[in-house]
Amino acid sequence: MTDTTRTTTPRTTTVGIGGAAESTDMVLNIGPQHPSTHGVLRLRLVLDGEVIQHAEPVIGYMHRGAEKLFEARDYRQIVMLANRHDWLSAFSNELGVVMAVERMLGMEVPERAVWTRTLLAELNRVLNHLMFLGSYPLELGGITPMFYAFREREDIQRVLEEVSGGRIHYMFNRVGGLKEDLPAGWQGRTRQAVAAVRSRMDVYDRLVLGNEIFRGRTRGVGVLARETVHAYGVSGPIARASGVDFDLRRDEPYLAYGELADTLRVVTREEGDCLARFECLLEQTHNALDLADACLDRLGELPPGPVNQRLPKVLKAPEGHTYAWTENPLGVNGYYLVSRGEKTPYRLKLRSASFNNIQALTELLPGTQVADMVAILGSLFFVVGDIDK
Numbered sequence: 010m011t012d013t014t015r016t017t018t019p020r021t022t023t024v025g026i027g028g029a030a031e032s033t034d035m036v037l038n039i040g041p042q043h044p045s046t047h048g049v050l051r052l053r054l055v056l057d058g059e060v061i062q063h064a065e066p067v068i069g070y071m072h073r074g075a076e077k078l079f080e081a082r083d084y085r086q087i088v089m090l091a092n093r094h095d096w097l098s099a100f101s102n103e104l105g106v107v108m109a110v111e112r113m114l115g116m117e118v119p120e121r122a123v124w125t126r127t128l129l130a131e132l133n134r135v136l137n138h139l140m141f142l143g144s145y146p147l148e149l150g151g152i153t154p155m156f157y158a159f160r161e162r163e164d165i166q167r168v169l170e171e172v173s174g175g176r177i178h179y180m181f182n183r184v185g186g187l188k189e190d191l192p193a194g195w196q197g198r199t200r201q202a203v204a205a206v207r208s209r210m211d212v213y214d215r216l217v218l219g220n221e222i223f224r225g226r227t228r229g230v231g232v233l234a235r236e237t238v239h240a241y242g243v244s245g246p247i248a249r250a251s252g253v254d255f256d257l258r259r260d261e262p263y264l265a266y267g268e269l270a271d272t273l274r275v276v277t278r279e280e281g282d283c284l285a286r287f288e289c290l291l292e293q294t295h296n297a298l299d300l301a302d303a304c305l306d307r308l309g310e311l312p313p314g315p316v317n318q319r320l321p322k323v324l325k326a327p328e329g330h331t332y333a334w335t336e337n338p339l340g341v342n343g344y345y346l347v348s349r350g351e352k353t354p355y356r357l358k359l360r361s362a363s364f365n366n367i368q369a370l371t372e373l374l375p376g377t378q379v380a381d382m383v384a385i386l387g388s389l390f391f392v393v394g395d396i397d398k
Contacts, residue, residue, distance in 0.1 A: 034062060039382070041070045048393030052370070052386070056379065061327040064374035068365050071397040079357040083260060084110050084184055084307070084324045092178050095395035097140055100133040100169075100338045103182035106357075108263065109333035109344040110184045113326040121308070122186035122316040127265040128304035129169070129181065131297045132199075135206065136165050137338035138294040141390045144289060146217050148387040149226050157212050171195060184324060186317030191308075197229035200305050207298045213291055227283035230377070231385035232380065234281065237372045242365040245340025246289040248388055251281035257336035272296075272303045290390065325352050337362055339390055363395035 040051035049070040055063035075094055079087050091106040092099035104126060111118065118126075143158025166176055172195055173179040173188070181188050217223055236319040237246045248255065256275040258266040266273060278285035326348040334343040340362025347356040366389050373385050 014270035014350045017371045037379075041067075043082055046081070048391075050367070050391075050393050051394070052374075052382075054374070054379070054382070059379050061377055061379060061382065064370050066370050068364075068367070068393075070397050071394050073397075075355060075398045076359055077245050079354050081353065083352045084326065084354070087357065088179060088182060088184075088352045089178075091359075092180065093394065094359070095339065095363065095392045096177055097137040097335070097392055098104070098133060098338045098395075099175075099177060100129050100181065101335060102342065103179070104130060104264075104342045104344050105333055105335045106336070107182045107184050108335065108347040109331055110326060112331045112333055113329065113346060113348055114184070116185055116318060118186050119315045119317065121190075121311050124190065124265050124291050124304055124308050124311065125187060125316060126182070127269070128174070128199075128301055128308065129179075130264065131300045131304065132165050132169060132203075134297040134338045135294055136162055136169070138290050138297070139165075139289060142213055142217070142287075143293065144222060145387045145390075146220075148383055149223060151217070151220065151223065154213065154217055157209070157216070161206045161209060164205050168195065168199045168202050171198070183317055185320055186315070188317075190316050195365075196305055196308060200302070203298050203301050210291075210295060210298075218288070218291070224284060226381075226384050227287065227388070229280075229282050229284075230285045230381050231388060232281045232389075233369060233373060237369055239371070241369045243340070243369050244365065245362055245390075246276070246293055246338070247286055247340065247369075249275065249277045250285040250289040252277060257334060257341060261334075261336065265307070268307075269300055269303055272299050274299075283384050286388045286390070323352055325350060326354075334360070336357050339363055339392065339395065340366060359398055361395045361398060363393075364398070367391050367396055 023378060035056045037054045037056055039054060041049040051067040051070065053065040053067055054061050078090055082090060088106055089101050092102045117291055139158045139162045142157040146154040169179060170176050172191060173181040182201050193194055233247070233251045235251050235253055238251050238253050254275060254277050257263070259270065259273055259275055274296045276289050276296065278289055328348055328350040330345070330347040332343060332345045334341055342362055343360030345358040349355040370389070372388065374382060377385065
């Protein structure tokens, strides 16, 4: 029997009208396809007027499961997968993977390959930084530096293409060394390219850092505290701009960096703002050119010799696990390799620099103006593929 005496309380909805609506927070999506995100990154912003109250980076639009694909490729094939997540640092990405495999095998790399790898890693660093030195002013409305950046990049790109055959994905690293020796006369052409780029780097000092509009948009904007750097695992030039004096090339030397201590200079700033991050990137580019020259000097002194180790037809790593990390252009990259004694990795976990760095936006953006969002976002120097992997 139905109880007809029970009463139902009606539901009511209160709608803000007039002045009440002005206090309502607005949710704004920046991206995933948006000119200010330089990639398919989505930012979900909660705004109170022009002030950002909350920021959430939404990632995964470029995710292609590289870590899972590692498990289905042998140790020669995973190099091809590794150099694609950060397409501006392809050589450095390859390097970390082959170093992890070599550590599992207990393999020593020929000296000539060690110095060549160091040289190519620093040239790759210059290429990476030049892209951001040109694109960051572009995001703030200055189009001219981008043309200069591509001119300098082309000089370095040309010598890297000559030695490897690739312009973006070099595929020059191999487990045990490098694909092949350097072409005849290549070192001289590389020295000329480095000198040409160095002679024109003052453009960024005068055209960008000397621009009062650029300084006005970046000084004191997006200050990243040192405590936040440690909490989120931020690394690379972004962390050093906040006073975190850490660089694997100096603190845990690999390749030939232990012998380059007199040339290697770790650039730091204390301000932690957008301007400091740009200055760190610029000075680090200068130092990378100096390191490249030092590597060329050393290579010129080495006698002819092998650049790789002879490997078996089927390469299997012994059972166990290891961790290798490198100071990539955008920060610390880590490679945790687990082997079951097969020709493919059982697990290869990738710790990419951009993934950690971009999380700091949740701390950086709240309390800032929407107009400053682009300046802050661009100063984190990330590659979306490096976030999503």
